[in-house]
Amino acid sequence: MGWLANLVSTGTLSQVLVGLSRTTILFIVSSGLTLILGVLRIPNVAHGSLYMLGAFSAYTVISLLGGGLSAFLAALVIAPMIVAAFGFVLERGFFSYLYDREHLMLLLLTFSFALIIGDLVKIVWGSEYRSVTVPEFFQGSAEIFGLPIPYYNLFLLLIGPFIAVFLWLVINRTKMGKIARAAAVDAEMVSAVGINVGWVFAFTFVLGCFLAGLGGALIAPMVNISLGMDHSLIMEAFLIVIMGGLGNIWGALLGSLIFGLTQSLGILIWPQFGIVFPYLAVVVVLFFRPKGLLSPTW
Amino acid sequence: MKKTHVAFFLLLAALCSLPLFLPRFYTYIAAIVLLTALLATSLNLAIGYGGIYQFHHAVFYGIGAYGTALMLTRTPMPAALGLLVGPLASALLSLVMGVICIRLSKLYFGMLQISLGSLVWATVYRWYSFTGGDDGIHGIPLPDRIATPDGAYYYTLAVTALCFFAMHRIVGSPFGKALQGIRDNPVRSSAIGVHVKAHQLVALVIAGFFGGVAGSLFVVVNNSVFPDMMFWTFSLEVLIMCLLGGMYTFFGPLAGASILVLLRVFVSVYTQYWSLLLGAILTLVIIFLPDGVLGYAVRRFRPVEGRRA
Numbered sequence: 079m080g081w082l083a084n085l086v087s088t089g090t091l092s093q094v095l096v097g098l099s100r101t102t103i104l105f106i107v108s109s110g111l112t113l114i115l116g117v118l119r120i121p122n123v124a125h126g127s128l129y130m131l132g133a134f135s136a137y138t139v140i141s142l143l144g145g146g147l148s149a150f151l152a153a154l155v156i157a158p159m160i161v162a163a164f165g166f167v168l169e170r171g172f173f174s175y176l177y178d179r180e181h182l183m184l185l186l187l188t189f190s191f192a193l194i195i196g197d198l199v200k201i202v203w204g205s206e207y208r209s210v211t212v213p214e215f216f217q218g219s220a221e222i223f224g225l226p227i228p229y230y231n232l233f234l235l236l237i238g239p240f241i242a243v244f245l246w247l248v249i250n251r252t253k254m255g256k257i258a259r260a261a262a263v264d265a266e267m268v269s270a271v272g273i274n275v276g277w278v279f280a281f282t283f284v285l286g287c288f289l290a291g292l293g294g295a296l297i298a299p300m301v302n303i304s305l306g307m308d309h310s311l312i313m314e315a316f317l318i319v320i321m322g323g324l325g326n327i328w329g330a331l332l333g334s335l336i337f338g339l340t341q342s343l344g345i346l347i348w349p350q351f352g353i354v355f356p357y358l359a360v361v362v363v364l365f366f367r368p369k370g371l372l373s374p375t376w
Numbered sequence: 377m378k379k380t381h382v383a384f385f386l387l388l389a390a391l392c393s394l395p396l397f398l399p400r401f402y403t404y405i406a407a408i409v410l411l412t413a414l415l416a417t418s419l420n421l422a423i424g425y426g427g428i429y430q431f432h433h434a435v436f437y438g439i440g441a442y443g444t445a446l447m448l449t450r451t452p453m454p455a456a457l458g459l460l461v462g463p464l465a466s467a468l469l470s471l472v473m474g475v476i477c478i479r480l481s482k483l484y485f486g487m488l489q490i491s492l493g494s495l496v497w498a499t500v501y502r503w504y505s506f507t508g509g510d511d512g513i514h515g516i517p518l519p520d521r522i523a524t525p526d527g528a529y530y531y532t533l534a535v536t537a538l539c540f541f542a543m544h545r546i547v548g549s550p551f552g553k554a555l556q557g558i559r560d561n562p563v564r565s566s567a568i569g570v571h572v573k574a575h576q577l578v579a580l581v582i583a584g585f586f587g588g589v590a591g592s593l594f595v596v597v598n599n600s601v602f603p604d605m606m607f608w609t610f611s612l613e614v615l616i617m618c619l620l621g622g623m624y625t626f627f628g629p630l631a632g633a634s635i636l637v638l639l640r641v642f643v644s645v646y647t648q649y650w651s652l653l654l655g656a657i658l659t660l661v662i663i664f665l666p667d668g669v670l671g672y673a674v675r676r677f678r679p680v681e682g683r684r685a
Contacts, residue, residue, distance in 0.1 A: 121483065123612075176663070181483050182429065186619055187662045189612050193655030201649070313494065313608060320487040351502055357495040361476070364488045368480050 090346065092225045097342030098335075099231040102238035103297050105334035108315040109245055109327055110289030116325015116375040117262040117282045120173060121181055123188040125290050126312025127195035128161050132294025133303045134199055135160045137208045140298075150213040153298075158291030165287025169280050177265075177279070192308065200305055208303040216299075230299060237296070241289075245327050248285070258282050262325060262375045317360045325375030332371055336363070391533055395526045403525050404597065407532040409637045411593040414536045416617040416629035417543060418586030423615070424623035425547055426579040427559030429486035432493030433614055435473075436466040436584040438606025440591025442500060445513045445601045455519045462595070463588035469496070470584025474577045490608055501603045512602030516595055528597050535593060539586055540630075546582060547626060555579050616654070620661055622668025631670045 111125045135157035143149035168191065176184065212230050219226040249255035257278050261268045269275040301307070318337050322329025337356045344355030363371060391410075395403045415437050422430040443465035447458030477488045500507045507513070522531040546552050558565045558572050566572045595601060604610065613636070621632025636654075643650055665672045 172659075172663075179662075179666075182423075182615075183619075183662055183666065186612070186615060186658065189616075190655040190658035190662070193651040193658070197649045197652035197655070201652075309609060313490070316487060317491055317494075320484065320491075324483075350504075351499065353502060354495055354498045357491050357498060360491040361488070361495065364480070364484070364491070365476065368484060 090343075091222075092227065093342050093346050094339065095222070095225075095227050095235070096231060097338045098238075099234040100342065101334045101338030102234040102241075103293050104314060104318060104338055105238055105331050106241055106289050106296065107293035107311060108318040108322075108334055109241070109330045110286035110293075111315045112319040112322065112325055112327065112330045113245075113289070114283055114286040115319060117258050118173070118177070118279050119181070119184075120177075120188065120283075121185045121316070122286070123185060123312060123316075124168075124191040124195060125188075125286070125315060126308035127192045127199075128165065128287050128290035129294040129297075129311055130199060130303075130305075130308040131164065131195060132157050132161045132291030133298045133307065134203050134208065134294075135291065136295035136298040137203075137210055137303055140210055145211070145213070147213040147215040150210075150299075154292065154295050157295040158288045161291025161294070162284045162288040165290075166280065166284050168287075169283040173283065174276055174279070192312070196305065196308065205305055210298045210303070212299040234296065241292075242327070242331055249327065254278065254281055259375075314356070317357070321360050321363045321370055323370030323372040323374040326370070326372045329370055329372035329374075388533075388537060392530075395529050400525050403529050405637070405641055407525075407529045407593075407597045409634050410532050410536045411590045411597060412614075412617070412637050413630040413633040414539055414593070415587055415590035416614050416621070416633040417540065417626075418583050418590065419614050420618050420623060420626075420629045421543060421546070421586070422579055422583040424618060424628075425552065425559065426555050426576055426583075428576055428580065429482050430489065430580070430583065431486035431615070432490045432608060432611045433583070433587055434606045434608070434611040435493040435496050436470055436587035437591040437594070437610075437614075438500070438601075438603070439469050439496065440466040440588025441594050441601045441605060442507060442513075442591075443588070444592040444595045445516050446507070448516050448518070448595070449513060459592050459596070462592040463585050466588025466591065467581050467585035470581045470587075471577070474580040474584075478573050478577055478580075490611075493606070493611070494608065497603060497606045497608075500606065507603075510603055512600055514600040516599050516601075518596060518599070522596055531596055532593050535589065539589055543582075543586060544626060551575070551578070616658055618668075620658070620668055622671030622674070624667060625670045625674060628668050628670040632668065635669070 107125065107129050111122060114120055114122050114125070136153040139153040139156045140149045143152055172187070172191075173184075176187065179187075212228075216228075216230040216233055219228045220232060221227075249259060257268065257273055258281070261273075261275050261278050265275050265279075268278070314337060318330060318333035320333075321336065322331070322333035336359050340355040340359045341352070345352030347355075391406075394406050398406065415433070418436075419430060419433040422428045422433070440462040442462070444458050444462030447453055447461045448455060451458075473489060473492050476492065477485050480488055501510055503509065518528075520527075522528050554565065554570050555575050558570065558575055562572050591605070594605070614633075617632035617636050618629045619632065620635060621630065622628030639653075640650060643653060647653070661668070667675065
């Protein structure tokens with residue numbers, strides 16, 4: 079019953095809050111992935127590499143601007159833009175010609191992009207660790223229920239819902255979002271009524287890449303920015319997307335919550351095998367709901 | 377067909393004579409090529425012939441290797457039994473995972489399999505007291521006859537040849553034909569009375585078993601096992617081998633595996649940017665040769681009436 083004692087200890091709450099701030103990153107990255115998968119039907123394995131590119135770009139922007147809060151906030155805008163521009167080139171250069179290929183081919187094509195981007199990052203930034211210090215504004219921690227929670231984690235907790243609402247507005251309240259949703263269901267019909275579906279797809283892909291870059295920039299102060307940070311994340315993001323329902327933004331949010339919380343609580347309950355809990359959660363969810371928790375777009 | 381048989385035996389004879397003139401290191405590489413070819417061909421049974429999205433095949437390779445390694449290091453059983461237990465464990469795992477995943481199709485199947493496979497990987501990776509955790513197991517004791525590099529090579533060659541023969545028979549059997557029918561049109565196959573899911577499940581178990589055999593061969597050749605063997609990136613690499621050689625040909629994955637393993641050995645001498653090259657090759661193959669190198673050769677050089685689907 080040791081694990082039960084662990085679970086009700088005071089550490090649980092702080093573990094939950096840390097898990098929730100990690101959930102924010104997972105949500106931002108996997109919402110981009112689910113958008114691309116839902117609308118363009120591309121299982122984008124390179125999404126994790128774009129996230130890594132975002133983190134490295136944020137490092138460069140911050141060190142070029144000399145650090146501080148303004149440099150950090152600038153990096154949160156510029157790094158995702160760099161990644162989005164990169165995504166635009168990928169979409170126009172390759173994917174726009176290959177939409178009718180089967181999933182397996184697209185999966186392997188994006189895997190090959192992941193390999194290429196991984197080595198390009200190695201060529202540009204070298205293979206050493208990079209790190210970004212948390213800006214002074216976010217240093218220190220708040221006392222919540224008598225537990226210290228770093229300000230930066232609180233910032234992440236605030237930004238998650240903000241992104242979710244923003245995405246909901248883009249998808250449901252803008253013309254572009256409505257067209258993208260229609261194209262997800264029947265791209266041929268959308269083009270038949272005179273809409274250039276190619277540009278809608280490009281917009282969606284670039285938005286997804288922007289989110290991947292934003293996730294990378296946000297995680298930058300919390301971890302060592304290193305090669306290989308793409309591999310662990312992309313698998314988690316894919317499982318979240320499948321668990322939540324393909325193409326469903328709220329599904330991505332729900333999936334991220336489940337994944338982030340089982341991850342942080344799992345390690346608390348059973349330190350040695352804690353890392354298996356999120357995978358177990360995915361298996362259980364897919365066993366009972368084969369198409370994911372919420373309805374997929376296709 | 378006769379010509380293929382002659383070519384096959386010529387290839388076998390050439391492979392038999394390799395250790396006579398190759399240095400030790402290249403004999404080792406040749407053995408790795410053989411067992412990787414076996415691994416890729418076993419995956420092709422599921423994905424090329426069965427049309428099942430087997431995304432995490434490396435798990436069966438890894439379990440075959442770990443099963444064998446654990447039997448050899450932790451039990452006093454004869455080595456032959458250990459070499460058999462590994463592949464059987466893979467087949468069993470394949471059955472269990474297959475029963476769970478088979479209800480789903482295509483992308484969902486693949487992702488659930490990756491999830492289950494990651495579960496297995498994470499367990500092996502963390503269970504230090506039993507599997508050695510991320511260090512793996514090293515210095516696995518082997519019988520004297522297959523402990524030398526030449527012995528290991530000939531053992532690998534014999535087993536691989538036997539497995540290729542068996543898989544070729546399976547693909548050509550009524551079961552194999554039914555499987556290909558399911559791949560091309562599951563609805564029609566089911567309408568004429570073929571039990572779709574049962575056929576696919578059997579195909580998964582067979583693929584898992586031969587993947588496990590490749591894993592047990594890895595133990596013989598490399599004398600060690602480590603959890604990276606069953607990480608999902610390796611599964612995608614094996615998929616690349618199938619794609620590169622050609623998924624709809626029997627010997628395509630063999631060609632793909634040989635190209636990739638040899639290329640990696642020779643290119644790594646000159647550059648550390650192997651992934652960049654691999655990614656570039658893969659991109660070109662997907663865009664220009666979607667049916668693979670061997671598939672392209674078959675299409676290009678066979679007269680029209682001799683073509684097979």
